[in-house]
Amino acid sequence: MTSGANYYERLNDGRRVWLDGGIVPDIRSHPAFRGTVRSVTSLLDLQDDPETEAELTYRTESGAKANIAYLVPESKEDLFRRSRGLKRWSDATFGVMSRVAGFYRSQLTGWYIARNSIQREQPYFPGKIAAYYEHVRDRDLLVTAAGHDPQIDRSKLAHELGDLHTALRIVRETEEGVIVRGAKMIGTGAPYMDEIVVSPHGKKTDDERRYAVMFAIPASYPGLHLICRESFASEREEDHPLSSRFDEMDAVLVFDDALIPWERVFIKDDPAAIWTVRSDRMASALSLHENIVRLASKLEFTAAVGVEMAESIGIAKFAHVQEKLAELIFQWESIKALLLSAEHGATPHPLGVWEPALQPIIAAKNLGNRYYPRAIEILQQLSGAGMLQVPSTLAELNGPLGARLRNVYRGADRDAEERVKLLKLSWDLVGSRLGARHELYERFYAGDPVRTYAAQYVDYDKRPLLEKAARRTV
Structure with a gap:
């Protein structure tokens, strides 16, 4: 199965994508999403095209093929190699699809490289982030992220909003993991992604320890809802050559008491560690x-x-x-x-x-x-x-x-x-x-x-x- 076909099949996973007041049963066939789905599928197929495969992929230590965004630059030539592959990837969408292009896959690669020095106060971080990096790399998964709190009253910290508590936070812990509730924005490309990394993008205070949590989940994870903005897609490709193919979509992530397993919880209750990772x-x-x-x-x-x-x-x-x-x-x-x-x-x-x-x-x-x-x-x-x-x-x-x-x-x-x-x-x-x-x-x-x-x-x-x-x- 080609990379594109594999991706197309993965999208049929029950993800809860909300648009126009209801859940979209299958984004692959919905007019607001199917043009972009076709574009992403075609983009991934470039990894199997004999003319572009060598630029867009590399071989891991096990001999498996992986996207160039996951390449660890062990030489200066590796940086140039990454650049050539990423340019080929970006040129295929004229630079208008930012998250599919590999931004967060590259960020994850950086975290993987620096895993042992990022935060010594978080002893489980290196092993967890390494396992996650290898998981998404070896399965050729697409990754985006969401990290901003909802814009309600920016003069107040998240914990100062009283009973609203709208920002994502840990509400309790179990033997299986942490249970989170609240929202994060804005997950660019989230409906099309395989995985979403959730972590505060701004500094959290010691009073916001329950908000200082970093984890990763599949886009179809139970308890996660993707609330989409209005679609900008068009079905008329001749008249709207960009809108018909490249509406990356933006979504707010709403967590309804979702249980995040411990192996997917990279950091919790540690604002300093979160900021160290982010920076x-x-x-x-x-x-x-x-x-x-x-x-x-x-x-x-x-x-x-x-x-x-x-x-x-x-x-x-x-x-x-x-x-x-x-x-x-x-x-x-x-x-x-x-x-x-x-x-x-x-x-x-x-x-x-x-x-x-x-x-x-x-x-x-x-x-x-x-x-x-x-x-x-x-x-x-x-x-x-x-x-x-x-x-x-x-x-x-x-x-x-x-x-x-x-x-x-x-x-x-x-x-x-x-x-x-x-x-x-x-x-x-x-x-x-x-x-x-x-x-x-x-x-x-x-x-x-x-x-x-x-x-x-x-x-x-x-x-x-x-x-x-x-x-x-x-």
């Missing part, structure tokens, strides 16, 4: 490395759409248009350069692996949440009202008015059908509900930009700068 340098370096590979793919795609749009209506020769197109290109080139800097600047880690240089990929991450909204704005400016002038469906070009419409919608360098396809792709990227979601995602997926920029300053080694300034004043 581990190796996990951050590998997951951000994957993320910047994906961002580069996405910015390459927006630059390509911008160039095509300008060429299609003959405006690429104007200086003010060239300035905008150049901005799209230097966005892409800047992120690529930072990615290469992180890879070539990799250093040996005391744990026996190679770690990408962290500052370049942090800089790329922080630039990305400003670059992408600006790229979308440039596409809007290049098009003007052009994206609003397309017929409701491509099929109209072959309808009763087809001959006239083909004259109306033709471009400077292409026929009407090709130009309408380009405009519909552009609108799906810029103006559709999926497009709006992606702009919001790129702004905030890594957290509040004010905090992430400030954190980069705080963590940056400023001593060489201060020493240089001191020398200039002597």
